[in-house]
Amino acid sequence: MKKVLILCLIVILSIALAGCGNGNEQSTNGSSAPKNTNNKATGNEKQVELTLAFPGDDGKKELLEKLLETFYEENPNIKVNILYVASEGWGDYFNKLQTMVAGGKAPDVVRVAIEGIEMFVQQDLALALDEYMDANPEVIGDYSDIHPKLQDPFVIDGKTYGFAWDWNNVVMHFNTDMLKAANLPVPSKDWTKDDFIEYAQALTSEKDGKKTYGFAIPNYYFGASAWLFNNEASVLNEEMTTSKLDDPNAIEVMQLFQDLIYKYKVSPVPNPNTDMINQLMAGQVGMISAGKWPFGSYMKNDFTAIDVQFLPTLKTNKVIFGVGAFPVMKSTKHPEESYKLTAFLSGPLSQTNVLSSDSIPARISVMTEVLPKTPATNWAIYAESADIAKAVESPTEYAAIAAVFDRYMSAILSNQMDAATAMKKAKGEIDAILKK
Amino acid sequence: MKIKRTTKDTIAGYLFLLPALLAFVIFIAEPLLAAIFLSTTEYNIIHPYNFTGLKNFEQFLQDERLSQIYWNTFKFVIILVPMHMIFGLMLALGVSRVISKTGKYIYRTIFYFPVLVTTAAVAIAWQFMYDFDFGVINYFLNSLGFESIYWLTSPYWVYLSVAIFSLWKFVGTAFLYYVIGLQNIPSTLYEAAEIDGANRIQTFFRITLPLLTPTIFFVLVTTLIGATQIFDEPYLITGGGPLDASRTISLYIYEIAFQYHAMGYASLVAISLFLIILLITILQFSLGKRWVYYDQE
Numbered sequence: 137m138k139k140v141l142i143l144c145l146i147v148i149l150s151i152a153l154a155g156c157g158n159g160n161e162q163s164t165n166g167s168s169a170p171k172n173t174n175n176k177a178t179g180n181e182k183q184v185e186l187t188l189a190f191p192g193d194d195g196k197k198e199l200l201e202k203l204l205e206t207f208y209e210e211n212p213n214i215k216v217n218i219l220y221v222a223s224e225g226w227g228d229y230f231n232k233l234q235t236m237v238a239g240g241k242a243p244d245v246v247r248v249a250i251e252g253i254e255m256f257v258q259q260d261l262a263l264a265l266d267e268y269m270d271a272n273p274e275v276i277g278d279y280s281d282i283h284p285k286l287q288d289p290f291v292i293d294g295k296t297y298g299f300a301w302d303w304n305n306v307v308m309h310f311n312t313d314m315l316k317a318a319n320l321p322v323p324s325k326d327w328t329k330d331d332f333i334e335y336a337q338a339l340t341s342e343k344d345g346k347k348t349y350g351f352a353i354p355n356y357y358f359g360a361s362a363w364l365f366n367n368e369a370s371v372l373n374e375e376m377t378t379s380k381l382d383d384p385n386a387i388e389v390m391q392l393f394q395d396l397i398y399k400y401k402v403s404p405v406p407n408p409n410t411d412m413i414n415q416l417m418a419g420q421v422g423m424i425s426a427g428k429w430p431f432g433s434y435m436k437n438d439f440t441a442i443d444v445q446f447l448p449t450l451k452t453n454k455v456i457f458g459v460g461a462f463p464v465m466k467s468t469k470h471p472e473e474s475y476k477l478t479a480f481l482s483g484p485l486s487q488t489n490v491l492s493s494d495s496i497p498a499r500i501s502v503m504t505e506v507l508p509k510t511p512a513t514n515w516a517i518y519a520e521s522a523d524i525a526k527a528v529e530s531p532t533e534y535a536a537i538a539a540v541f542d543r544y545m546s547a548i549l550s551n552q553m554d555a556a557t558a559m560k561k562a563k564g565e566i567d568a569i570l571k572k
Numbered sequence: 573m574k575i576k577r578t579t580k581d582t583i584a585g586y587l588f589l590l591p592a593l594l595a596f597v598i599f600i601a602e603p604l605l606a607a608i609f610l611s612t613t614e615y616n617i618i619h620p621y622n623f624t625g626l627k628n629f630e631q632f633l634q635d636e637r638l639s640q641i642y643w644n645t646f647k648f649v650i651i652l653v654p655m656h657m658i659f660g661l662m663l664a665l666g667v668s669r670v671i672s673k674t675g676k677y678i679y680r681t682i683f684y685f686p687v688l689v690t691t692a693a694v695a696i697a698w699q700f701m702y703d704f705d706f707g708v709i710n711y712f713l714n715s716l717g718f719e720s721i722y723w724l725t726s727p728y729w730v731y732l733s734v735a736i737f738s739l740w741k742f743v744g745t746a747f748l749y750y751v752i753g754l755q756n757i758p759s760t761l762y763e764a765a766e767i768d769g770a771n772r773i774q775t776f777f778r779i780t781l782p783l784l785t786p787t788i789f790f791v792l793v794t795t796l797i798g799a800t801q802i803f804d805e806p807y808l809i810t811g812g813g814p815l816d817a818s819r820t821i822s823l824y825i826y827e828i829a830f831q832y833h834a835m836g837y838a839s840l841v842a843i844s845l846f847l848i849i850l851l852i853t854i855l856q857f858s859l860g861k862r863w864v865y866y867d868q869e
Contacts, residue, residue, distance in 0.1 A: 230829045238617035298681050345714075347705055404705040407724045408811035409696070420706055539831045543815055550725035550814035569832070 159447040169479060185215045188462070188481075189243035191229050199490045207480050214273035214473050219243055225356075226251045227535035237261060244468040248287045248298065249460045249529045251538075252367040258391065258532040259293050263464040264346070275479040278501075282482070283522050298461030300498035302491050304427035305457045305521050306354070306447065307360035309401045312442040314339055314422040319352070322514065325446045325453075327569035329392075332448035336402035339422030342360035349354065350402035352412035353393050355549055357538040358528055359425055360460060363389050365526055366452040369491045371541060371566070376531040379566035381541075381559040385451065391555035394548050406549055410499050410522045416442075427458075429517060432494030432508065444512045446521070457525035459498060496522075533569050540565045604846070612844060616833040627841045637816055637824070638841070645800060645820045651735045652799040657791055659739060660746025662699035665780075667747075668754045680751065686742035695808035698737050699724070702809070725816035730810050732833070734818060738805045742798075746791050753787030784866045791854055798847050821845050 161392060190200065196222065204216055223229035230252040235244055241468050248256060256262040269276060282300050282404050290298040310322055318338045323331055335528060336350025354360050357371075364370050369385035372378065396403040403423065406412075413430040415421045417439045424430070434442055446453060464474040464479045480486065486496035488506065496518055514534040531537060548551040553561075604767055611628055615621035631818075632638065667679045686694070701707050702723035710720040723733040757780060765775050781788075803822035812819035812827075821841065829838035 172753075205843075227831065231833075234618055234831075234833070261618070268744045349705070403704075405722065405725055407699055407703055408809075408813055409699055410703075415706075539827065545726075545815065546811075546813040547815035550722070550727075552814050552817070554726060 142525070149293070183213050183215070184470045185217065186468075186470060186474060186477055187243040188246060188477065189219045189221055189233060191226075191247060192222040196490055198279060203481075203486055203490050203563050205525060207477065207486060210480070211473070211476055214477065216477060224505040227460055227538050230535060234259075236463070242465050243468045243472045244470060245464055245481070246463050247301075248463050250527060251462070251534045252459050253290055253297060253394060253463065255291070256298055256530045257533060261466055261479075263466045263468065263471060263474070264297060265464065265475055265478070266296050266334055268472060270561065272472075272475065272479075277479075277483055281499045281501050283498055283500055283503070284383060285522065285525065288458070289459055289462050289465070289527055295341060298463040299479060300459050301461050301482045301487065303457050303459040303497035303498050303522070305427055305455050305525055306359055306425050306427055306493050307444045307455070307517055307521070308447055309424050309426055309430060310443050311419060311422050311441055311447070312369050312418050312443050314419060318422075322443045323445055323448075327445070327448050327519065329448050333400060333402070334398075336396065336423065337400065339570050342403045347404075348419060349404045349421045351396060351423045352410070352415055353396060353403050353406050353549060354405040354412070355410065355545055356543070357541050358456065360393075360526055360541070360545060361445060362425060362456040363393075363450070365454040365456050366447055366510070368452055370529060371537070372529045374572075376529060377570060378568070379537075381563045381566070387448070387555045389558050390548050390559055393545075394551065394555055397549060398551055408546070428496050428510070429494040431512075434511070438510060442512055444514050446454050446515060446517055455521040455525040456528050457521070458528045458530075460495070462481045488543040489492045531570070533572075536569050537566050541570070580737075608840055609707065610836050611843055613836040615835040615837055618639040618833075621836070626834065628837045631837055632840055632844070637819075640816050641824045642822055644816070644818060645802070647794065648802050648806075648820060649799040651731055652738055652802070653792070653795050655735060655739050656743055656746045656795045656799075657788070659743050660791065661746045661784075661788075662752030663751050665776075667751060669839070680748075683747050686741050687744035691804045692808055694741065695737070695805075698809060702733055719763070724810050725814050727814060730773055730806075730814070730818040734805045734809050737809055740765050741805070746795060748783070749787055749791050753784050757783045780863045785854055786866055789856075789860050789864045793853060795851060796856070797849055800845070800852070 142330075190196070197218075200218060204218075205218070208214070212381075221229055221232050223232055228247050230248075233243075233246055233252075246256075253262070269279075273279075279299075283303075286300040286303050290296060293532065311472055312322070314324065320335060320338055323335065327335075339350035340347065341348050354363070361371060361539075362506070364386055365391045367385045369389060370380050373380050393403075397405055404410075412421065413425045413426065413433050416424045416430070417434070417437055431442075434440070445457065446494050451517060462478040462479050464471065468474045482498070484499055484502050485501055487502040491502075491506070493510075499507055499526050503519060503522070510518065511516075540562055544558040546555070548555050550557045610621065612623060612625055613621040614624045614627070652809055662684050667676055667683070670676045670679060701709050704710060704720055704725065707723070709723065714720060721729055723729050761779050761783075762775060763777055770778065772788070782799055801822050802820050803826070806818045806823055807826075810818040812823045825838050825842050825845070828834050828841060
C-alpha cells in the first residue's frame with residue numbers, strides 16, 4: 137500500500153514536471169487596482185488587461201502605480217500589470233524584452249529609450265500609432281507640446297512609434313565643496329579643454345592618505361559619445377553604415393581619457409562597474425559627466441553641494457541627448473487600449489508626477505515648470521540644451537556595437553592599448569556588425 | 573492476469589526513475605539536441621531560423637577572439653582547480669582536528685556560509701575592495717610599503733583577483749565534500765596506525781589520502797567542470813575585461829547569444845565547450861581507475 141502511495145506521488149510529480157514549461161517564469165507586480173479576468177465584459181466595454189514592461193532599476197514603482205490610479209478613473213475597463221525587468225543598462229533590458237517576445241510573452245506596452253527604438257522597428261516589433269492618433273487625437277493632448285527634436289527619434293519613415301516621455305543629456309557635475317576648497321568657481325559655459333585640465337589638476341590631491349581626483353572618466357557609451365560629439369567626432373557616420381572611430385578627432389578624445397588617468401593623473405582608474413555618482417558624493421572625485429539622472433541619488437542622500445555646467449568645448453560644443461517613450465508592441469491583442477495607455481504615460485500628468493528628479497520631461501510646458509526646481513544654480517542648461525542637442529547614435533545593432541565600444545574603451549582606460557590601435561580595431565568589428 | 577513480482581519491481585523502478593528521467597530529457601537532452609540543430613542555422617530568436625549549413629563552423633574556425641578566450645578559460649582552470657581542491661582539503665583537515673562539536677559546527681558554518689550568499693551582492697563588495705585607487709586591499713598593501721595593484725584592469729592580475737573571489741565564495745563546496753569524505757574513514761584505522769607508531773604525515777599519506785581518493789576524484793571532476801564553465805565570477809568582477817583578458821567561453825557564448833543575437837553561432841560554441849568538457853571527463857574517469865581507491869569491504 138505504501139509503495140502504491142509513493143508511486144502515485146511520483147506519477148503526480150512527473151506530470152507536474154512535464155507541464156512546468158507553461159508556468160509563469162517572470163515576477164510581476166500587479167497594479168494597485170484589483171485584477172479582472174481578461175476580456176470579461178462589464179457594461180458596454182470589454183475588460184482588458186495590459187502588461188507594461190519597465191526597467192526594474194528605475195526606482196519609480198510607487199509613483200507609477202499611483203499615476204495609474206488616474207488612468208483607471210479615465211479608463212475603467214483597462215487594468216495594467218507592470219512588469220519590472222531587472223537589467224544592467226539599456227542593452228541588457230532590450231535583450232530581455234526580445235527574449236520575452238521570443239518566448240511568446242511579449243508585453244503590450246514597453247518603456248524604451250532611443251537606443252532601442254530602431255531595433256524594435258526594424259525587427260517589426262513596434263506598432264505604428266498613426267491610425268490610432270487619427271482616430272483618437274484627444275488622447276494625446278497637445279502634440280506640439282512634445283519637444284519636436286525629442287519626438288523625432290520616434291518617428292521613423294514617416295510613422296510614429298511612440299511619444300517622447302523623458303530625456304537626458306550629458307553635462308558636467310561639480311562637487312561644489314571641493315571647488316570651494318580649491319578656490320574655484322563653477323566654470324562658465326564656454327570653458328575650454330585647457331580650463332578643464334586645470335580644474336581637474338586643482339581638484340586632485342592626496343592628504344593624509346586620502347586621495348581625491350579631479351574627474352571620473354565616463355566609461356560608458358552614452359557618456360563617452362558626448363565627448364566625441366564635442367570634438368566633432370562620433371561612433372558612426374550619419375547614415376549609421378560605418379564606424380568613424382578611426383577618425384583622428386575620435387582618437388584624440390579617447391587618448392585624452394587615457395592621458396587623464398596615466399599622464400595627468402587626475403582621474404581614478406575606472407572599474408567595470410564604477411559608480412561615479414557615489415564617488416562624487418563621497419568627495420573622491422570633483423567632476424563627473426552625466427545627465428540629470430544623478431539628481432535622484434543626490435536627493436536620496438541629501439547631497440546638495442552640486443552644480444552643473446556644459447561639458448568643456450573641445451572643437452565645438454554639442455550636447456548629446458537620449459530620449460524615452462512607451463512604444464506599443466505589434467503583438468498586442470489590444471492596440472486601442474495600448475495606445476490609450478502609451479498616450480497617457482507620455483502625457484503632462486505622468487511627466488509632472490513620475491519623472492521627479494532624475495530625468496527631464498519631454499513636454500515643453502512641463503520642462504518649463506519642473507526644471508527650475510532642480511537643486512543646481514545652473515539648472516537652465518538642461519532647458520537650453522534641448523534645442524541644440526544631438527541624438528545619441530542608436531543603430532539597430534545598438535547592443536552589439538555598444539559592447540564593442542565598451543570593450544575597447546576598457547583596453548584604453550586600463551592602459552593595455554593606445555587609443556589609435558584600439559579605435560581602429562573597434563571600427564573593424566563595428567563595421568563587420570553593420571555589414572551583417 | 574497476475575503480473576510477476578519481478579516485472580512489478582521493474583515497473584516500480586522505472587516509475588521511480590521517471591521524474592529524474594523527465595528532468596534530464598526536458599532540461600538536458602532536448603536543449604542539447606536543439607543546440608546541435610541550431611548550430612547549423614542563423615537564428616536571432618525573434619524571427620524564424622534560417623538553415624545555413626556549415627557557415628557557423630567556418631566562422632568558428634576564423635574567429636580571431638576564440639583562441640584567446642579558450643586560453644583564458646584554460647588559465648582559469650589551471651589556477652582555480654588546484655586552489656579549490658587544496659584549500660578545501662586543508663580546511664576540512666583543520667576542522668576535523670577540532671575536538672569540540674560546537675567548534676566544528678562554527679567553523680563549518682563560517683567556511684560554507686559564503687556559498688549561500690548571493691554572488692551578485694558580494695561581488696559588488698569585492699569590486700569596491702579591489703578598486704585601484706579607493707579599495708581597501710590596495711590601502712593595506714600601501715601601508716605595508718607595497719605598490720597598488722591593478723586588480724581589475726591588468727590582464728595579468730585579473731586572474732588572481734577573480735581566483736581569490738572564487739575561492740572565498742565557493743571553496744565551501746569542496747570543503748563540505750571533504751568533510752563528509754573524512755567522516756567516512758573509519759576511526760579504527762587511525763587507532764591501529766597510532767598503535768603501530770605511525771606519525772601524522774604517515775597517517776595522512778597512508779590512510780587518509782588513499783581512503784579519501786573517491787572524494788578527491790568527485791571534487792576534481794565537479795570542480796574541473798565548474799571551472800571550465802566559469803561565468804559568474806568574471807562576469808560580475810571584471811565583465812570579461814580589460815578587453816578580453818578575463819573573458820571565458822561561457823561569457824563569450826552569452827555575448828554572442830544575447831548581445832549579437834546570433835543563437836546559431838552561440839550554439840556551436842556551446843557545443844564545442846560541451847565536447848571539451850566531455851573529453852576531459854572521460855579522460856578523468858579512465859585515469860581515475862589507476863589512482864582512486866574504493867574500499868571493497
